[in-house]
Amino acid sequence: MDTGESSTRHVGETRPLSELRTVLLGAEESGKSSAANTILGKLEFTPGVKTVLTCKKVQANVSERQVTVVDTPGWVGYFPAEYSPELLKDQIAFSVSLCPPGPHAVLLVINLGSSFQEEHRRAVQEHLELLSDTVWRHTILLLTCGDTLREMTIEQHIEREGQALQWVIEKCGNRYHVLSSKNSSEVSQVSELLEMIEKMVADNGGYHFHIENKVLQDMKEKRRITEERANQRVRHVLEHREILRDLLKGGTSRPSELRVVLLGWVAGGKSSTGNTILGREEFRVCRRTAQGEKKQGEVAGRQVTVVDTPGWWKFMPAKLTPDWIKEEVLKSLTLCHPGPHVILLVIPADTSFKEEQLKIVLDNMKHLGERVWGHTLVLFTWGEYLGNISIEQHIEREGHALQWLIEKCGNRYHVLCNMKKEDHTQVTELLEKIEEMVAGKSVFYPLTETQGEVVEKIEEMDRETKGADHSTEKQKVTELMQIIDELWMKREEQLLEKMGLDRRRDNVRETQQHDRRSNVVEKKRRREAYSVMQEQITPSKRRRCMVTEEREAGWSSAGVELNAQEDTEGEAQTAPWTTDQSLAFLHNEIKLIFEKEWGRKQGMINDKVRTEVKTYITPPAKGNSMEHPLTNLRGATSSEPDTTDVATSCVKVHDWMKENHSGNSAAVFGHKCSEMDSNRPAILY
Incomplete structure (x- = not known):
């Protein structure tokens, strides 16, 4: 429900408001905290770290207005609302009550440095509409890390990004604004945002967003x-x-x-x-x-x-x-x-x-x-x-x-x-x-x-595995799981290599791991099983799981590409292990599940690296030595890196985050992107 603040205000008549109340919503790593700091003109929220499961409200005088900003915990970027903890969903719904009688604007924060696909769009819609489906009338899309556009205009980026982002912009009434971390000190970009909020309020007849009292009472109960x-x-x-x-x-x-x-x-x-x-x-x-x-x-x-x-x-x-x-x-x-x-x-x-x-x-x-x-x-x-x-x-x-x-x-x-x-x-x-x-x-x-x-039970399991009937459909599923196992290890190795974390290893463990998964005969048998399985897949579904020429070399040992680019609601809602559907459908469903599993892993590594690097670039207390970042990520048995290794690793982390769209790299390091690009050694030391 919407509530008007002035019965005399006409629709479309823009007047400066003495008070502006805003709520920031978005996924993890979207840059909400950095955006809130930019709006307030001071450091009130801690960017670059995983937020706690509570909202935070801060007020300040900005451009002759009393501005209230409510920051909220973020959801995992592409996970639907059903995979978010119930307490997180409660906090999203409760956030609007922290700025009574209700926010003038809900700022939906999306990082321009991150790819925005259909799964992200679905997550945005489901989490935003926890408030109600009328929230879009009061929503402005706030695009952070605008400096990543470089020479590209925001309109060109929106056109290139595709239907998912365009759908969100249309739902927001084509209201969007760009914040640049490079120009975070510029007052104009904040003033323009506040004016856009005032115009939206005017277009809504002076109404702000409001949740029914009954809904709030139910939440409190x-x-x-x-x-x-x-x-x-x-x-x-x-x-x-x-x-x-x-x-x-x-x-x-x-x-x-x-x-x-x-x-x-x-x-x-x-x-x-x-x-x-x-x-x-x-x-x-x-x-x-x-x-x-x-x-x-x-x-x-x-x-x-x-x-x-x-x-x-x-x-x-x-x-x-x-x-x-x-x-x-x-x-x-x-x-x-x-x-x-x-x-x-x-x-x-x-x-x-x-x-x-x-x-x-x-x-x-x-x-x-x-x-x-x-x-x-x-x-x-x-x-x-x-x-x-x-x-x-x-x-x-x-x-x-x-x-x-x-x-x-x-x-x-x-x-x-x-x-x-x-x-x-x-x-x-x-x-x-x-x-x-x-x-x-x-x-x-x-x-x-x-x-x-x-030990006898273990040996029995070994015998059962070796004596399994490889011609059954169950065995084909097992073969597919082995392929997924190899893909996981391969992605993990590539990720850690890009981040400079793969140099120091436990040689014994690596050898055992390699022997288990890299046997040439075993790989050949798995690819043969996969070929049989592919024959059961329709041409349309086969196109969805083909390996592209660009990435074929990287995944050739596994023999299958698991980056699912498409999905249908019917497939996403069906559990293949409880039905008699074809193996082809099972394969596509497992692709989607694998991506969810990998997303958790990638998020864990990101959080760990951010904490390690942020600790390293923060000046130590007087008299204390500064530990090298990323040391704990490689294992206590490894040799200590020298200063060059540390610097190289930090730069690789920064470049990898920008290249792979993992989030607001500027917020992670607590510095502007321009500073990171132009003077990296100064940041590391």
Whole structure:
């Protein structure tokens, strides 16, 4: 609903407003925080870092107007609203109430340095219309990082970008404005934006955007119920922990060591969690874990063993999890003989967890036996994303699937802020929870009571894999998953190479990994299976997955290009593993799922690199030495880079971000793009 502020104002009559209220919405890395700082003329928001899951409101006097800016948490650029955490969607809806009686303008922020495709358009529409479908009448498209256009005009860019961006502009009534990070100090670009807002208000008859009071009341009631249930969960957990503490006080001995195994999906933060627990960089965080790895250390007066494992997929069903991952998980459990005290099921706190993810988790852990749940604790990573929102509120608001999983684990959970490794209390509290678990239970023996039988189970899985019937459709699906596995590794290698992070490697692990996936005979067999599968694909669908000549060399070993450029609503809504549809359709669906999986991985690497580089270019406190960035991304066993390596890596990161449209590179480094281009060494040092 819209509300007028002046009954005497005529439509189209532009008058200066003494107050302007704005809300900024957009995807992660769109440049919202940088745009807000530019509008306000001062540094109020922190650009270049992942924002917390709360809105922030700031006011300032700008061009003789009282301007209110509300910044909001961003969604993942091309993920639909259903994949955003419920709390994020709540914050978007709640944002307009922070500038009562409502914002004059909703500024939809899109980064000009990022490609904008159909999936981005869909994500924009779904998240924006969480407010209502009338929001477009009050929306201006704010295009950031305008200096990336160079000699091109904005109109030429819009024409070149295609229908997706043009659709958004039309929905905004052809209202758009460009902000340049190069000219962030120029007052004119902000004044022009404010005048555009005033004109839009005039065209709307003086109306501002407003949400019905009933909607706001429903939101407040929903928040009240969430907080009430969260408090109940906290009380229940504290009562249960008190019982376990009494067991420890009553004579139950504390274990001399704690053995921990990390399980979870790819890019969920398992390796980073292992480093946080041990208090040092032991596990590599940018490469996919290829095999179980054990590290030990003394933590808070305890001897702790941490075993990292390869992760399964977040969106792909367990039946499509490669056998080598299942085998490595079982082998990993034998690395901490006689068995782990706890299985830490790692789930990121900054993402959604729906029924789909619950089924995938349950199915992937099924081969460990039902007893595993009595020894499992859900560990939420990236807790800093929640800001001042408690983990209990996240659990209650996210819905039934996550709540059911927590209950399945005996209401045992913990949250870690992986970027706050200096906060040792969060690790100490985790270890205390593990000790309390051990007080009431023995250690976990996977599937059987002896390590020998575990090894026998692994060998049985090997025999089943080798003896599988390769002529069945199920085997063809397995072949496709192996191709995807190779593509993942190839993309990962290319990404890290572009960022200058591939020089220092663990030679033994790399050799094992290469032997497993690079066998010439195996690749030939997989390509033959793929050729058979291609025969079942219609010509129209075959065109969608052909390898272009430009990129054929880069993906030739995998034999298939997985960059899906098209999609239909029917395909996106159908789960291929629950139907009898053709293998051709399954192939296209997996392409889309793969891109979602890769997007999570790429986002994780981006966030890590931004933090490392931003820390490096910030002058250290007097008397403190400056650590080199990117060191932690390569592994603690590698040799230290010299100054030239560091400078080269930072420049590669900057160039890669601009080349691959990963976001506002100027905001990442906290400098103007022009400065980065003209005087790079000055920034690095």
